[in-house]
Amino acid sequence: AQTVTQSQPEMSVQEAETVTLSCTYDTSESDYYLFWYKQPPSRQMILVIRQEAYKQQNATENRFSVNFQKAAKSFSLKISDSQLGDAAMYFCAYRTSGSRLTFGEGTQLTVNP
Amino acid sequence: ETGVTQTPRHLVMGMTNKKSLKCEQHLGHNAMYWYKQSAKKPLELMFVYSLEERVENNSVPSRFSPECPNSSHLFLHLHTLQPEDSALYLCASSQGLAQGSPLHFGNGTRLTVT
Numbered sequence: 001a002q003t004v005t006q007s008q009p010e011m012s013v014q015e016a017e018t019v020t021l022s023c024t025y026d027t028s029e030s031d032y033y034l035f036w037y038k039q040p041p042s043r044q045m046i047l048v049i050r051q052e053a054y055k056q057q058n059a060t061e062n063r064f065s066v067n068f069q070k071a072a073k074s075f076s077l078k079i080s081d082s083q084l085g086d087a088a089m090y091f092c093a094y095r096t097s098g099s100r101l102t103f104g105e106g107t108q109l110t111v112n113p
Numbered sequence: 114e115t116g117v118t119q120t121p122r123h124l125v126m127g128m129t130n131k132k133s134l135k136c137e138q139h140l141g142h143n144a145m146y147w148y149k150q151s152a153k154k155p156l157e158l159m160f161v162y163s164l165e166e167r168v169e170n171n172s173v174p175s176r177f178s179p180e181c182p183n184s185s186h187l188f189l190h191l192h193t194l195q196p197e198d199s200a201l202y203l204c205a206s207s208q209g210l211a212q213g214s215p216l217h218f219g220n221g222t223r224l225t226v227t
Binding site: 031047052091100102 | 153154155156158169201203205211212213215216217218219220221223
């Protein structure tokens with residue numbers, strides 16, 4: 001079975017500091033995509049960043065970057081210069097060919113002023 | 114309007130009621146999804162439609178009945194629900210089913226079954 005594990009139910013960070021959210025996954029597939037979504041209090045799931053398994057270069061989107069370790073099946077999200085608006089639930093997700101997008105249980109991020 | 118719109122935002126219903134959740138996407142996508150989000154649990158995929166045909170039915174009880182009349186609209190018809198069905202129901206859309214196609218989500222409907 002394909003699973004996604006986020007071992008940190010809650011994390012906190014000071015404004016302007018850097019925080020890393022961890023994610024591991026289990027799959028026998030070789031071709032897949034990994035995603036990070038954030039869910040603020042508005043409840044809408046918003047795509048933060050995505051990574052194709054075949055690409056060795058880590059994806060970056062402004063202050064958000066990932067550390068993708070394919071052999072270790074690890075996909076962590078680094079948020080630099082944290083802002084109050086980054087406070088949200090963050091979900092790691094995995095998708096292989098076909099329709100299923102498998103999510104982890106989420107990490108609640110608090111940003112302290 | 115842009116994006117994915119879900120109505121109603123909140124819904125309270127008794128176990129004998131019949132209600133429907135509505136989802137509309139304005140992104141020109143051809144695939145739509147229903148997810149269930151319960152507290153302390155990962156999102157659960159319920160149904161997937163591609164080009165208005167159901168391509169996945171993830172062992173969902175028959176008291177949940179989806180309908181996709183066209184590629185822009187998706188409904189979830191609810192009938193004789195149980196209290197454990199109380200959750201946030203999220204609709205999403207994507208352009209195709211390829212693994213690289215990101216899903217775009219709506220704000221969800223918070224359902225409470227009394």
